Amino acid sequence: MDIDEEEISNESTHVLNDRITSTVDTDFYVVYKKLPPKTAVTIRLFERNEFYTCHGDDALFIARELLHSTNALKYWKTSDTNKPLETIYISNKQFEDILRKLLLVKQYRVEVWKKAQKASNEWSLAYHGSPGNLTQFEDILYASSSTAQESSGVLACKLATENGVTVIGLALIDVQTLTIKMCEVTVSNHYSNLETILVQLGPKECLLPSFTSTEDNYLQLKKVIEKSGVLVTERPKGN
Numbered sequence: 001m002d003i004d005e006e007e008i009s010n011e012s013t014h015v016l017n018d019r020i021t022s023t024v025d026t027d028f029y030v031v032y033k034k035l036p037p038k039t040a041v042t043i044r045l046f047e048r049n050e051f052y053t054c055h056g057d058d059a060l061f062i063a064r065e066l067l068h069s070t071n072a073l074k075y076w077k078t079s080d081t082n083k084p085l086e087t088i089y090i091s092n093k094q095f096e097d098i099l100r101k102l103l104l105v106k107q108y109r110v111e112v113w114k115k116a117q118k119a120s121n122e123w124s125l126a127y128h129g130s131p132g133n134l135t136q137f138e139d140i141l142y143a144s145s146s147t148a149q150e151s152s153g154v155l156a157c158k159l160a161t162e163n164g165v166t167v168i169g170l171a172l173i174d175v176q177t178l179t180i181k182m183c184e185v186t187v188s189n190h191y192s193n194l195e196t197i198l199v200q201l202g203p204k205e206c207l208l209p210s211f212t213s214t215e216d217n218y219l220q221l222k223k224v225i226e227k228s229g230v231l232v233t234e235r236p237k238g239n
Contacts, residue, residue: 026078026079027121028046028121028123029076029078029079029085031121031122031123032055032085035113035123038111039109040057041107041108041109041231042108042109042110042111043058043061043062043102043108043109043110043111044058044111044112044113045058045090045095045110045111045112045113046112046113046114046123047112047113047114047115047126049118050092051089051090051091051092052089052090052091052092052095052112053087053088053089053090054087054088054090055076055085055086055087055088056085056086057086059073059086059087059088060073060086062088062090062098063088065106066098066101066102066106067088072088072089073086073087073088074086074087074088074089075087095140096140096141099137099140099141100141103129103130103131103134103137103141104131104141107131107204107229107230107231108131108231109128109129109130109131109231109233110127110128110129110130110137111125111127111128112125112126112127112128113125113126114126130204130205130231130233131204131205131231132153132154132155132203132204132205132206132231132233133154133175133205134175135175153172153173153174153175153176153201153202153203153204153205154172154173154175154203154204154205154206154207155170155171155172155198155201155203155205155206155207155230156170156171156172156173156206156207156208157169157170157194157206157207157208157221157225158208158209159187159217159218159221165186165187166186166187166217167184167185167186167187168184168185168187168194168221169182169183169184170182170183170184170185170197172201172203181201183197185197187217190224191220191221191224194221194224194225195224195227195228198224198225198228198230199228203230204230204231205230205231205232205233206225206230206231206232206233207233207234207235208221208222208225208232208233208234208235209234209235209236209237210234210235210236210237211234
């Protein structure tokens with residue numbers, strides 16, 4: 001399904017008439033500014049019943065990388081008078097296509113936030129997904145029989161030293177086939193053996209324990225994984 005700006009819902013067309021809007025949803029902007037930090041490869045969408053909105057750098061990314069046009073961008077005047085909030089309105093029909101491109105093509109993470117109640121201003125994370133964890137979006141992504149269902153394996157890697165030799169522990173969970181694969185390999189020069197494993201397993205995402213900029217082994221490991229086109233997600237070491 002191609003993205004078509006004309007498919008924006010009628011409920012939002014009054015905002016689309018002008019590029020620069022009057023003050024819009026001030027209460028939401030206060031909440032938006034207080035949301036927890038996220039990575040640059042995470043896109044946040046906000047469910048508003050008949051349509052979705054996306055804001056800030058995320059809206060710019062969708063306009064430039066997915067719509068290939070900034071014409072859909074609108075700018076909400078906010079309390080920060082010198083900095084309007086970039087905004088894109090996404091119809092329910094567009095949502096499916098954008099979601100598929102973000103998760104399956106761009107290899108991005110996606111968060112969908114929604115209100116607890118229609119009349120409230122309490123927003124919470126309702127759904128989230130990543131290339132290696134599509135569970136909450138499967139019904140949308142694979143609703144069309146023409147869309148082939150791909151493996152969405154998540155690989156976890158951890159470095160360890162045994163008798164002076166550095167090894168990598170690997171575990172792959174494939175939520176489509178409900179299988180778990182595990183192995184341990186010795187680190188070779190430039191992690192060439194890891195590159196081979198990544199090609200064989202084809203994970204969509206790799207989990208690494210959080211590390212500092214001084215941990216050269218993990219920095220090199222991350223570069224190799226990203227070079228293979230796999231999304232890297234850092235998790236606290238205690239998890």
